[in-house]
Amino acid sequence: MLIYKTDVAAMQSVHTEKIRQILHASECVLSSQQVADSCYGVIYQYNQQLCAIAAVKVRKNEHHVQGVCTKHSYRHTGMGGQLLDFLLREIGAANVIVDVPLSTAHSRLVEFYESRGFHVDSASGTHTKLVLRA
Numbered sequence: 001m002l003i004y005k006t007d008v009a010a011m012q013s014v015h016t017e018k019i020r021q022i023l024h025a026s027e028c029v030l031s032s033q034q035v036a037d038s039c040y041g042v043i044y045q046y047n048q049q050l051c052a053i054a055a056v057k058v059r060k061n062e063h064h065v066q067g068v069c070t071k072h073s074y075r076h077t078g079m080g081g082q083l084l085d086f087l088l089r090e091i092g093a094a095n096v097i098v099d100v101p102l103s104t105a106h107s108r109l110v111e112f113y114e115s116r117g118f119h120v121d122s123a124s125g126t127h128t129k130l131v132l133r134a
Helices: 008-023 032-037 079-091 106-114
Strands: 002-007 040-046 049-059 062-070 096-101 119-123 127-132
Touching: 040 079, 049 079, 062 079, 079 106, 096 106, 106 119, 106 127
Parallel strands: 062 096
Antiparallel strands: 002 040, 040 049, 049 062, 096 127, 119 127
16 A cells, blocks of 8 residues: 655656546546646555545645545545545645535535544535534
């Protein structure tokens, strides 16, 4: 198992096709544009395979988690949680925001982030905003 932080350009140049496969998974709510707009990413590799990615955008003093996306065959194995935990340690787990868009996986995603200490801040007709404050 290897989890590491990288800049988005490096992440895309090394893993473009593998990232595309993960992002095109039916339940993934992390878009290619969100990855491109991010400041850095976190990659989870297992047995030399790209299994999960996360992307973060920094605005002012806030870290916006663009999303955590796990390859379908590795879902429900704890990899996404380990990846998010690593990410929160890397950024100091202060002033972290994630917007969960309404989708078929919405309630599971909200529960996933809540299990990691996030709290619902607001909800609209299109997404739920969760925050983690220091």
